[in-house]
Amino acid sequence: DDYLQERAAILAQESTNFLGGNNTLTVKEKTVNKIILEAKNTELSMAYNNSRDFLPALHFPRSKNRINKSPVFSIIRKLPKGASLHTHLLAAASVDYLIGNITYRENLYGGFVNNVFKLKFLQSPESDTRCNWTLVKELRDKETAPVFDQWLRSLLTLTETYPNVETVWDKFKKIFTTTYDMLAYRPVFEDYLYQVLRELHDDNVIYTELKGTIMPLYELDGTTHSKEEFFQIFANTVERFKSDFPAFTGAKYIHSIYRGVENDVLKTALEEIIELRKHHPDLIAGFDFVGFEEEGCTLFDYHLLLLEAGKHLNFFFHAGETNWFGHTDLNLLDAILLNTSRIGHGFALVKHPKMLQLAKSRNIALEICPISNQVLMLNQDHRNHPAAVLMALGFPVVIGNDDPSIWDATGLSYDWFMVFMAMTPRDSGLEVLKQLAINSIVYSSMGVEEKRRSLEVWEGQWDKFLDEILKTN
Numbered sequence: 246d247d248y249l250q251e252r253a254a255i256l257a258q259e260s261t262n263f264l265g266g267n268n269t270l271t272v273k274e275k276t277v278n279k280i281i282l283e284a285k286n287t288e289l290s291m292a293y294n295n296s297r298d299f300l301p302a303l304h305f306p307r308s309k310n311r312i313n314k315s316p317v318f319s320i321i322r323k324l325p326k327g328a329s330l331h332t333h334l335l336a337a338a339s340v341d342y343l344i345g346n347i348t349y350r351e352n353l354y355g356g357f358v359n360n361v362f363k364l365k366f367l368q369s370p371e372s373d374t375r376c377n378w379t380l381v382k383e384l385r386d387k388e389t390a391p392v393f394d395q396w397l398r399s400l401l402t403l404t405e406t407y408p409n410v411e412t413v414w415d416k417f418k419k420i421f422t423t424t425y426d427m428l429a430y431r432p433v434f435e436d437y438l439y440q441v442l443r444e445l446h447d448d449n450v451i452y453t454e455l456k457g458t459i460m461p462l463y464e465l466d467g468t469t470h471s472k473e474e475f476f477q478i479f480a481n482t483v484e485r486f487k488s489d490f491p492a493f494t495g496a497k498y499i500h501s502i503y504r505g506v507e508n509d510v511l512k513t514a515l516e517e518i519i520e521l522r523k524h525h526p527d528l529i530a531g532f533d534f535v536g537f538e539e540e541g542c543t544l545f546d547y548h549l550l551l552l553e554a555g556k557h558l559n560f561f562f563h564a565g566e567t568n569w570f571g572h573t574d575l576n577l578l579d580a581i582l583l584n585t586s587r588i589g590h591g592f593a594l595v596k597h598p599k600m601l602q603l604a605k606s607r608n609i610a611l612e613i614c615p616i617s618n619q620v621l622m623l624n625q626d627h628r629n630h631p632a633a634v635l636m637a638l639g640f641p642v643v644i645g646n647d648d649p650s651i652w653d654a655t656g657l658s659y660d661w662f663m664v665f666m667a668m669t670p671r672d673s674g675l676e677v678l679k680q681l682a683i684n685s686i687v688y689s690s691m692g693v694e695e696k697r698r699s700l701e702v703w704e705g706q707w708d709k710f711l712d713e714i715l716k717t718n
């Protein structure tokens with residue numbers, strides 16, 4: 246009797262501590278929860294004795310089509326997920342859109358610059374002398390569209406397996422080199438950003454924070470827009486989207502530069518973004534570094550500049566996106582000491598109990614991007630993702646999609662699926678999903694009024710979602 250009591254008490258304690266474990270569900274939510282748990286348990290049971298069928302254990306490019314058929318996934322697609330707070334603008338729209346729409350536009354040229362294939366809009370191929378440009382239309386006609394488009398797809402995605410982290414990052418970086426100039430063409434940039442928001446909206450996401458860099462947007466005649474104009478165009482596009490889709494509450498920009506720049510370059514970049522933010526306080530949320538974390542500089546290398554800039558600027562640092570212990574992962578410590586608002590990935594955080602405690606007491610949320618971690622080779626099976634431990638501790642976690650374009654994904658639901666199926670216990674259901682959605686709004690950098698409105702919109706969607714699940718099950 247004592248034994249059973251003690252056993253039950255421990256289990257109860259663990260489930261209360263788990264992310265969302267304190268949520269009490271309404272009667273309606275409890276009914277929906279039953280439906281969700283039944284679907285979850287059916288899928289888990291099928292995989293239990295044959296873990297080859299456990300979709301989160303497979304490489305995403307191989308599991309994607311099967312996930313599309315999963316009943317749990319179809320519920321997650323419909324579920325109002327709140328926000329995506331970790332998305333890189335230049336890898337955020339689906340590759341289908343890039344290839345099927347943008348690369349079919351007039352005046353798009355392709356050519357090899359330093360052995361990397363680049364795409365760019367040009368009025369005449371002579372206007373850029375870095376290589377011999379050929380019209381994409383000619384390349385496509387020569388090879389036939391299916392062959393050429395398949396080649397492009399292989400260039401723009403990471404769907405194979407690679408020997409190690411270094412080789413996968415090499416290919417990953419090249420993808421951005423291939424598309425950068427193409428996306429910096431002003432009319433394309435506007436359509437592209439609109440499409441990014443569209444795909445999130447279609448996936449029942451209402452708000453996002455996009456990590457990007459200030460692109461010198463150009464016109465066909467070669468004129469380029471200023472940094473100020475870049476933000477104006479960005480802001481106008483977001484506003485246009487919001488007026489077309491009133492349920493979408495907004496998008497902000499997180500300025501992101503390569504983590505290997507010299508100190509003087511960083512100093513200028515920080516001063517510049519602080520200045521630009523004064524003109525666009527609602528759009529520019531803050532600052533981050535991007536790039537392979539083992540490469541370039543550590544946050545500690547930059548800490549003096551960052552301490553100063555931190556008086557005027559919020560940080561959203563990628564940190565601890567690594568399997569190493571004792572060097573790269575110390576970026577976590579500096580991110581915390583530099584007062585980061587959230588941590589991107591924090592894959593290594595569980596190895597540092599003191600930092601974990603600090604992050605929790607300072608209410609720093611962790612942006613987890615499971616599919617990114619798998620494709621970029623930090624782990625293979627999502628059941629081994631360290632975020633399961635963090636969620637078990639009740640640590641504030643939010644889900645991001647990082648670079649969905651690169652793994653031929655769209656929206657945020659695939660990452661939610663991995664978290665729900667592989668990182669939460671069998672009997673965790675709607676209470677955890679609800680908390681993940683609420684977290685994404687609470688830990689965003691929206692102002693008080695923006696948050697209030699987003700929560701209100703989300704609550705309306707949530708109620709509709711419950712009704713829809715009840716109606717169709």
Ligand SMILES: O=c1[nH]cnc2c1ncn2[C@@H]1O[C@H](CO)[C@@H](O)[C@H]1O
Pocket residue numbers: 333334335336417418421456457458501534535536537538563566617647648
């Ligand atoms: O998860 C990530 N960690 C670090 N850098 C990243 C990640 N995802 C994308 N980028 C980097 O961001 C830039 C595009 O905005 C690219 O340079 C890409 O390498």
Ligand SMILES: [Zn+2]
Pocket residue numbers: 331333563589647
């Ligand atoms: Zn990232």
